[in-house]
Amino acid sequence: MVERTILLVEDNPDDAVLTRRALEKSQVPHALQVARDGLEALDYLFSFGVGDQRRGAAPALILLDLKLPKVDGLEVLRRLRADDAGVGETAVAGVEQHVDAHDRHGLRDHGLVAARGDDHERAVGAHR
Secondary structure (H helix, E strand, C coil), X not given: CCCCEEEEEXXXXXXXXXXXXXHHHCCCCCEEEEECCHHHHHHHHHCCCCCCCCCXXXXXXXXXXXXXXXXXXXXXXXXXXXXXXXXXXXXXXXXXXXXXXXXXXXXXXXXXXXXXXXXXXXXXXXHX
C-alpha cells in the first residue's frame, strides 16, 4: 500500500514549522511534504517540471496558503479542481492569516472555507 502524504503549501518557514509541530503533536499518520510556492505545489501534484517529486497516490490532504509567490493559492486550487486524473479529489484546507473578501469568494467558489493561519492545530485535528 502506498503511504499518502500531507502536502503543505506555505512560503513562510515559521508557519511551516508550526504546522509540522501541530501534525506531530496530533500524531497524524501521514508524512509531510512542503512546497514553498504555488509552482512547487503544482510540480509536486502534477509532476510538471524538474522536481518530479510525487510518487504514487495523491496527497491525503493539502494545506494551502492562499498568498503564495509565483502561482497564488487560488490558482493552485483552480488547477487542482480542474484535474481529471484523481488529484482533484484531494481534500484541501485553505490556510491564511489575513483572508480578504476576494480570497473568501474564491474559496467559496470551490466549496471551501479558510482556517486562520494561527489555528493550525484545529485545522490539522479536523483531518484526523
